[in-house]
Amino acid sequence: MFIDIKDVSKEYLQKNSTFKALDHVSLQIEKGEFLCLLGPSGCGKTTLLNSVAGFEKVNSGSIQIDGKQVLEPSISNVTIFQNYGLLPWRTVQKNVELGLESKKLSKKERHDIASKYIDLVGLSNFSKSHPSQLSGGMQQRVAIARALAVDPEIIFMDEPFGALDALTRLKMQDEISNIWEQQKKTIIFVTHDIEEAVFLADRIVIMTPNPGRIKSIISVPLARKRDRTSHDFLKIRDRVFSEFNMKNPDKTEYYI
Amino acid sequence: MKKLIHILVSFALLLILWQVAVWFGHWNQALLPSPLDVAKGFGELISKGTLFTGVKASMYRFFVGYLLAALTGVTLGLILGWFRNAWSFVNPVAQLIRPISPIAWFPFIVLLFGIGDLPAIIIIFIAAFFPILLTTVNAVEKVDQIYIKVAKNFGIKQPHLLTKIILPSAFPVIASGLHIALGTAWVFLVAGEMVGAQTGLGFMIIDARNNLRADLLLAGILSIGLIGLILDSLIGLAEKQLLKRWGVIGR
Numbered sequence: 001m002f003i004d005i006k007d008v009s010k011e012y013l014q015k016n017s018t019f020k021a022l023d024h025v026s027l028q029i030e031k032g033e034f035l036c037l038l039g040p041s042g043c044g045k046t047t048l049l050n051s052v053a054g055f056e057k058v059n060s061g062s063i064q065i066d067g068k069q070v071l072e073p074s075i076s077n078v079t080i081f082q083n084y085g086l087l088p089w090r091t092v093q094k095n096v097e098l099g100l101e102s103k104k105l106s107k108k109e110r111h112d113i114a115s116k117y118i119d120l121v122g123l124s125n126f127s128k129s130h131p132s133q134l135s136g137g138m139q140q141r142v143a144i145a146r147a148l149a150v151d152p153e154i155i156f157m158d159e160p161f162g163a164l165d166a167l168t169r170l171k172m173q174d175e176i177s178n179i180w181e182q183q184k185k186t187i188i189f190v191t192h193d194i195e196e197a198v199f200l201a202d203r204i205v206i207m208t209p210n211p212g213r214i215k216s217i218i219s220v221p222l223a224r225k226r227d228r229t230s231h232d233f234l235k236i237r238d239r240v241f242s243e244f245n246m247k248n249p250d251k252t253e254y255y256i
Numbered sequence: 257m258k259k260l261i262h263i264l265v266s267f268a269l270l271l272i273l274w275q276v277a278v279w280f281g282h283w284n285q286a287l288l289p290s291p292l293d294v295a296k297g298f299g300e301l302i303s304k305g306t307l308f309t310g311v312k313a314s315m316y317r318f319f320v321g322y323l324l325a326a327l328t329g330v331t332l333g334l335i336l337g338w339f340r341n342a343w344s345f346v347n348p349v350a351q352l353i354r355p356i357s358p359i360a361w362f363p364f365i366v367l368l369f370g371i372g373d374l375p376a377i378i379i380i381f382i383a384a385f386f387p388i389l390l391t392t393v394n395a396v397e398k399v400d401q402i403y404i405k406v407a408k409n410f411g412i413k414q415p416h417l418l419t420k421i422i423l424p425s426a427f428p429v430i431a432s433g434l435h436i437a438l439g440t441a442w443v444f445l446v447a448g449e450m451v452g453a454q455t456g457l458g459f460m461i462i463d464a465r466n467n468l469r470a471d472l473l474l475a476g477i478l479s480i481g482l483i484g485l486i487l488d489s490l491i492g493l494a495e496k497q498l499l500k501r502w503g504v505i506g507r
Contacts, residue, residue: 053409055405055408072408073405073408073409074409074411075409075410075411077409078409078410079405079409081402081405081406083402085402085403085405085406087403087406087421087424087425088425088502089424089425089427089502090424098406098410098412098420099409099410099411101410101412101416101420102410102411102412102413102416150410
């Protein structure tokens with residue numbers, strides 16, 4: 001198993017009380033899988049992501065990636081944040097080169113690799129721009145290029161499209177889906193958007209709050225280049241809705 | 257353009273008020289010179305070369321003291337801002353020394369370093385150092401945690417974390433600290449030169465007083481204000497340009 005999360009619990013101390021962000025969570029993730037963590041706020045999905053990425057320590061249980069205990073963040077598992085985390089004083093080119101600077105590469109190699117991924121996300125014309133000159137969607141693409149440039153095994157995405165407008169978000173979903181198919185990375189994607197999860201994921205991990213637990217795991221056996229309006233898509237979406245008890249049961253007793 | 261009008265009107269008003277005070281105040285000319293007297297005094301200072309040598313000496317002291325303070329203040333501030341534990345021990349002492357006017361140290365400085373350029377340089381250093389140190393520490397403290405997270409994720413370790421991530425992201429705040437410190441230090445330059453120095457703008461003023469030349473005295477005071485104003489606008493411009501290049505403010 002590539003990522004093995006075993007019986008993980010995490011508590012935060014709040015004023016006079018403890019908040020159980022994760023309560024005995026276990027989950028296995030295959031290499032190359034696109035996994036979505038879905039749930040309302042407070043369900044522990046971001047905590048789980050941060051713990052697997054090495055940013056937070058858990059209170060009990062163990063998290064292993066490729067057989068090794070996760071102790072700290074690693075350059076082979078890159079996280080993409082909702083607010084992009086781009087360095088405003090660096091140009092797009094230099095932002096994408098950031099992760100390459102701690103690898104043993106010549107200046108030219110760095111430049112070439114960065115250019116390749118800036119090209120991949122379609123921002124070649126903006127390589128000399130600063131982040132503040134780009135739209136939210138473009139900034140998030142820079143962050144994606146920066147993550148891909150260091151050739152990571154896993155990409156963690158923490159509600160990466162949460163700050164984008166609805167149409168840009170759909171476009172970014174298409175793009176990340178294409179990139180995932182091309183690059184064969186393992187992606188763990190946190191979202192609270194049900195359609196986004198159904199569109200992107202191989203498996204959707206549904207989490208519920210108080211305490212943060214995995215409620216169920218739904219496989220999405222749809223072929224890629226998914227159609228958001230197809231019957232099968234809607235059927236899976238309905239299943240997810242009913243997992244959250246948000247679909248009213250059909251109470252009709254007879255049809256005319 | 258509008259700003260220029262404001263400036264011109266404001267100075268014209270000042271001159272008029274001043275002239276009116278001279279006409280109706282009936283003070284001794286040696287106590288309150290008229291604007292014209294002061295303009296003549298300016299001419300005398302310039303033609304004799306006194307002003308130029310004074311400005312040159314003052315500028316040298318000022319920039320040596322200020323740049324030293326900027327360098328040590330920013331470097332120490334970055335390090336202490338990052339190692340919060342060390343700062344908790346340094347901070348109480350810094351807070352104790354900070355409110356002491358640099359001039360208060362003057363007797364000690366003269367005893368230890370004699371007279372000449374050095375005392376003035378040290379006064380300026382002290383005046384600039386504390387605001388720069390404190391703003392830098394504060395700026396490091398306020399660095400957005402997401403940059404640190406990203407840096408750690410990409411395997412960036414010290415000292416690169418300081419130079420590549422923390423310094424640039426704290427830079428806008430540090431720049432405004434440097435700007436404020438420049439003004440503060442300039443105020444103390446004159447005070448530093450009023451004791452023990454044989455050249456410089458501060459000395460010029462003391463010299464004019466000793467000769468009972470109120471016109472030269474006011475001319476000297478006005479030069480100090482003017483140069484301070486120019487320095488402040490220059491660093492303001494530089495700050496703006498740098499922030500633009502930093503991509504922090506829109507271009």
